[in-house]
Amino acid sequence: MQHRSLLILTSVLATGALTLTACGSRSNDNKSNGGGGSSSSSSSNTTVVIGVDAPLTGANSATGLGIQYGVQIAVDDANAKNLVPGVTFKVKALDDKAQPATGQQNATALVADNSVIAAIGPLNSGVAQSMQQVFASANMVEISPSNTNPTLTQGKDWATGNKVRAFKTYFRTATTDALQGGFAADYAYNTLKKKDAFVVDDKQTYGAGLAGIFKGKFSGLGGKIAGTDHVNTGDTDYSTLVTKIKNSHADMLYYGGQYDESELITKQLKAAGVNIPLMGGDGMFSDTYIKTAGKAAEGDLATSVGVPVTTLPAAKDFISTYKSKGYPGDYGTYGGYSYDAATAVIKGVKAIMDANSNKLPAMTDARSQLVDAVQKSDFDGIAGHVSFDQYGDTTNKQLTVYQVKSGAWAPVKSGTYNG
Amino acid sequence: MSALLEVDNLRVAYGKIEAVKGISFAVEAGQVVTLIGTNGAGKTTTLRTLSGLLKPVGGKVVFDGKPLTRVPPHKIVALGLAHSPEGRHIFPRLTIEQNLQLGAYLRKDSAGITQDMQRAYDLFPILGERRKQAAGTLSGGEQQMLAMGRALMSQPKLLMLDEPSMGLSPIMMQKIMATIVELRAQGTTILLVEQNAQAALSLADQAHVMEVGTIKLSGTGHALLHDDEVRKTYLGED
Amino acid sequence: MHTLPQQLANGLFIGSMYGLIAIGYTMVYGIVQLINFAHGEIYMTGAFGALAVYTNLPSGTSIWLALPLMLIGGGIVSVLIAVGAERFAYRPLRNAPRLAPLITAIGLSLALQQAVFLWYPGGDNGKRFPQLPGGPYHIGSVDIQSGDIFLIVAAVVCMVALATFVRTSRTGRAMQATAQDPDTAQLMGIDTNRIIVIAFAIGGFFAAVAGVASGLKYGQVKFDIGFQAGLKAFTAAVLGGIGNIYGAMLGGLVLGIAESCASAYISNIPGMEQLGGGGWANVWAFVLLIVVLLVRPQGLLGERVADRA
Ligand SMILES: Nc1ncnc2c1ncn2[C@@H]1O[C@H](COP(=O)(O)OP(=O)(O)O)[C@@H](O)[C@H]1O
Ligand SMILES: [Mg+2]
Numbered sequence: 001m002q003h004r005s006l007l008i009l010t011s012v013l014a015t016g017a018l019t020l021t022a023c024g025s026r027s028n029d030n031k032s033n034g035g036g037g038s039s040s041s042s043s044s045n046t047t048v049v050i051g052v053d054a055p056l057t058g059a060n061s062a063t064g065l066g067i068q069y070g071v072q073i074a075v076d077d078a079n080a081k082n083l084v085p086g087v088t089f090k091v092k093a094l095d096d097k098a099q100p101a102t103g104q105q106n107a108t109a110l111v112a113d114n115s116v117i118a119a120i121g122p123l124n125s126g127v128a129q130s131m132q133q134v135f136a137s138a139n140m141v142e143i144s145p146s147n148t149n150p151t152l153t154q155g156k157d158w159a160t161g162n163k164v165r166a167f168k169t170y171f172r173t174a175t176t177d178a179l180q181g182g183f184a185a186d187y188a189y190n191t192l193k194k195k196d197a198f199v200v201d202d203k204q205t206y207g208a209g210l211a212g213i214f215k216g217k218f219s220g221l222g223g224k225i226a227g228t229d230h231v232n233t234g235d236t237d238y239s240t241l242v243t244k245i246k247n248s249h250a251d252m253l254y255y256g257g258q259y260d261e262s263e264l265i266t267k268q269l270k271a272a273g274v275n276i277p278l279m280g281g282d283g284m285f286s287d288t289y290i291k292t293a294g295k296a297a298e299g300d301l302a303t304s305v306g307v308p309v310t311t312l313p314a315a316k317d318f319i320s321t322y323k324s325k326g327y328p329g330d331y332g333t334y335g336g337y338s339y340d341a342a343t344a345v346i347k348g349v350k351a352i353m354d355a356n357s358n359k360l361p362a363m364t365d366a367r368s369q370l371v372d373a374v375q376k377s378d379f380d381g382i383a384g385h386v387s388f389d390q391y392g393d394t395t396n397k398q399l400t401v402y403q404v405k406s407g408a409w410a411p412v413k414s415g416t417y418n419g
Numbered sequence: 420m421s422a423l424l425e426v427d428n429l430r431v432a433y434g435k436i437e438a439v440k441g442i443s444f445a446v447e448a449g450q451v452v453t454l455i456g457t458n459g460a461g462k463t464t465t466l467r468t469l470s471g472l473l474k475p476v477g478g479k480v481v482f483d484g485k486p487l488t489r490v491p492p493h494k495i496v497a498l499g500l501a502h503s504p505e506g507r508h509i510f511p512r513l514t515i516e517q518n519l520q521l522g523a524y525l526r527k528d529s530a531g532i533t534q535d536m537q538r539a540y541d542l543f544p545i546l547g548e549r550r551k552q553a554a555g556t557l558s559g560g561e562q563q564m565l566a567m568g569r570a571l572m573s574q575p576k577l578l579m580l581d582e583p584s585m586g587l588s589p590i591m592m593q594k595i596m597a598t599i600v601e602l603r604a605q606g607t608t609i610l611l612v613e614q615n616a617q618a619a620l621s622l623a624d625q626a627h628v629m630e631v632g633t634i635k636l637s638g639t640g641h642a643l644l645h646d647d648e649v650r651k652t653y654l655g656e657d
Numbered sequence: 658m659h660t661l662p663q664q665l666a667n668g669l670f671i672g673s674m675y676g677l678i679a680i681g682y683t684m685v686y687g688i689v690q691l692i693n694f695a696h697g698e699i700y701m702t703g704a705f706g707a708l709a710v711y712t713n714l715p716s717g718t719s720i721w722l723a724l725p726l727m728l729i730g731g732g733i734v735s736v737l738i739a740v741g742a743e744r745f746a747y748r749p750l751r752n753a754p755r756l757a758p759l760i761t762a763i764g765l766s767l768a769l770q771q772a773v774f775l776w777y778p779g780g781d782n783g784k785r786f787p788q789l790p791g792g793p794y795h796i797g798s799v800d801i802q803s804g805d806i807f808l809i810v811a812a813v814v815c816m817v818a819l820a821t822f823v824r825t826s827r828t829g830r831a832m833q834a835t836a837q838d839p840d841t842a843q844l845m846g847i848d849t850n851r852i853i854v855i856a857f858a859i860g861g862f863f864a865a866v867a868g869v870a871s872g873l874k875y876g877q878v879k880f881d882i883g884f885q886a887g888l889k890a891f892t893a894a895v896l897g898g899i900g901n902i903y904g905a906m907l908g909g910l911v912l913g914i915a916e917s918c919a920s921a922y923i924s925n926i927p928g929m930e931q932l933g934g935g936g937w938a939n940v941w942a943f944v945l946l947i948v949v950l951l952v953r954p955q956g957l958l959g960e961r962v963a964d965r966a
Binding site for chain 3: 470502520524
């Protein structure tokens, strides 16, 4: 009796938890299927699936959903315009919850799915590290619209000038932190005239990398580093840090990390009467940051790759489609790059079909031919020109500094930056 | 007239092992009834079942006219059945006074409680002297006094004592037995479980000898005290 | 070192929050020897309950009028969840192997987190929480926010009320008796199931108070705040001596202050530059726990296990 009720209860609870999790992902799947159904003109169509891996629930999900639907719109456009005759593209989006282990499982699942030709994603650099090898072994193209850690393309010794491409299947349409951190330091020192920066990071691959580069460049320009500290992702109390910053008399705070933490830091900093701007990378360039931090966010800054998608004439249709379809998430940061990444795949598929008398080779061959086709990409995307250098990095090295003005991110400086 | 407590074919098991295999006995109001028997005979199991801490697998218990087998322990106390458990189980980090107050947990008459508390201190003067002291600091014999005093605080119709003399010095044991005699003289009905058969039989009106879950022998205390079998097995005589 | 008073105050504030949550762990453990690992989520749902009350008040309602209602609303949510968990999840498992309620608690934790995540409007990201006006106030070199004042007042009021209740009320004494010896407590006529429910309810209410305090202090609540807070509060409860309510509060304060000082000053020690800062706070918290448990296995105010009958 005792044992039976134990068993029943435990299973009820476990199933309950699982069901709830499942509900979360199912509702997302539904949305993506709904979006994908707008095509199919001829009946003898081959279906080619483009995989997406991004955080679709939990931390960073606003940005992650922006990736999923950025790809979705590219696919819908390609299908509607019949860009690759005889091929209908579909999207298969998997949720990595911003967890490297989950990302790796998703990569394995995408590789195992014989209808998937390439993958777009992930959002987080830390997750990318766990996925690269899986795609490389399968000879499958992976294009991240947002990974900014230089190591991913140029190897771990990139900083010393010893650049080595580790995975020829890995590409990205976003530029790297090596540029973001430096671009931010340059703006802070030369434009904002800040001289004393306190530098904090969240110890993650992305955040620590960004903060390290900022620190090097800022002091290189002649600025002073008033102090450094690290935080844990998931922390909520930053009072110790705030006291340190206050005591350091820094005139700005640079934060390498995501908005989940920086929105709390800026709020606690301003509440303590420390009215210095918080500046960060694209990880905090999100509307959620402003929504949650409220007034405290005013005047804070973030760099992001590329030029604002909202200022690009080429992206006008994309934005209006995104809005009219009512897709969730933030397209502002990576939606355009996701669209372009998917387009690179679609154009690559067309190229290999053109070279193969308009037929798609068997999937294993198609995948490996696509690696070369994507490497040769050369077209104007909605977020800028798309082509890749010998490391798989984008040649489009545009960056923008945004600042929170009257409760919204406003671009304050765009430019090309080469270090 | 029916007895205060009637136990009919009571069976209790720990998992698959039956520790009490169908025993029947009765306690009349005003009597002292004793259960004796070797270690593991099932005496404690019987008392714990009567007070509701264990659920029987079969049989009937009627106390003061009401069936007890499905009543939770705290309601059994309310019916007037008090149990001073084996090993005393006083609340070590509460004071003596608080232990006694807990004995009267279900009573609302604060004047009566104060009076009974005084009676407990009269019965066991050492408890009165140390009333503000943590009960865990008392000696074994003193803890036994406290356990008995605490059980009496509920003004029970039937007081069950499980091995009150266990682990006590001979002097202390005598004192406890003397107290039981005194309680009997005051008219308290008592169900006494003891390993010290000599002492228990000499003050019991009725006695039952338990052996591996059954009642082997019953009779008046006097009769069993002079039974050859009992003398040999339980009183250590040849 | 002139930041020391401020850092001590920072530790005191966060520590009283840990303490408030820790009381729930310690009361339940003291009475049923169960570690309710879903307690962190009870804290989180309390905060969301209070936020829901606030959101549904007419806009422009003064925060001082709203606050008592939020405490009541959050308290009801937390108490119902805590008591429901006891009644339907833990009670049926009371005689099951220790692992069973533990696994149940983890399942419950996930379910509660997911429920808020999915069903609370906008619950998948941080939600703004109203903050108290006024402040920061300056006492010497120490800055205190309005939210911190609420936190400290709430912690003191809760602690004094609980201590008075446990020491002087009849139910409080029954609670102590049940903690010390549950079977014998039943022999006194105590309905121990009721006592257990009360322990869960008090713990749940205190968690809700902590949840509201956290919302007011940080201006935000999120579906995942229960995990870390729960872990820290559990550490505080063990540090202070699990089962002892004063220990829970003391453990919370010690932990908060230790964390704050460790992350503020350890990096100033020559040779320890790499081991300081906020990123190491959790590590130092657990180092502290291990050191205390090595010296005093029963925790700061815990009784030795031998005292337990
Ligand atoms: N909690 C328990 N679980 C399993 N068996 C038990 C338990 N308590 C007692 N027993 C067994 O039940 C039998 C009767 O024990 P008990 O009632 O304590 O005997 P007594 O009080 O006469 O010494 C013994 O065989 C004992 O081993
Ligand atoms: Mg016994």
